[in-house]
Amino acid sequence: MTTKINLKSKFDKFHEQWSPKIIAEMNDYQFKLVKIKNDFIWHQHEDTDEVFIVVEGKIGIEFEHETIEINEGEMIVVPKGKKHRPFAKKEAKIMLIEPKEVVNTGNIESEITAPSDQWI
């Protein structure tokens, strides 16, 4: 059976911040919802680009030479290997799209490294 996915209903199912929840798979890629607030850590993904779509609120992504603000209804592709640090002043709801098994902290092992296999 093919089922549709309602983003708002899925966001209502969890409260943790910085802990990506998988909602769908397309070939070898996954769609993950994340609630974020405050600063994440600097990291990069050596093997893949990563897409951020802001579903609710506003986030920033700091790069080495610029900071980009991304609002509701906007998206960005963070290129493979590019160091970045996401942040949000108020809690924001985002969707990530990236290959299966990508770890949230990329090349860094940290206390905020989250499991990469949590479905909701």
Place this chain on the structure above:
Amino acid sequence: MTTKINLKSKFDKFHEQWSPKIIAEMNDYQFKLVKIKNDFIWHQHEDTDEVFIVVEGKIGIEFEHETIEINEGEMIVVPKGKKHRPFAKKEAKIMLIEPKEVVNTGNIESEITAPSDQWI
């Protein structure tokens, strides 16, 4: 340079229906915006899943044994090889995510087959 993409601004740049416009690339995948109204044709994509996200309005996708209505803020993964026919009673705005070079009509060559390389 890494730039963000505003979906609404991109939708304002074109009027054609059923003609996917590429707005971003992530590895070998593309993000495409499409305005749709009325009925598309039955088709399938033999080699890939395909994601539909409804950005504005409401669409339906008819499958062989069911029809699913997908509203704003909802998404669906159409599995590889599954016959489907998208439609919308009023014009709706959607985002497709699929591998580069996927053709809108899949296995069918038709007068509504659109170029698969139009960026906006």
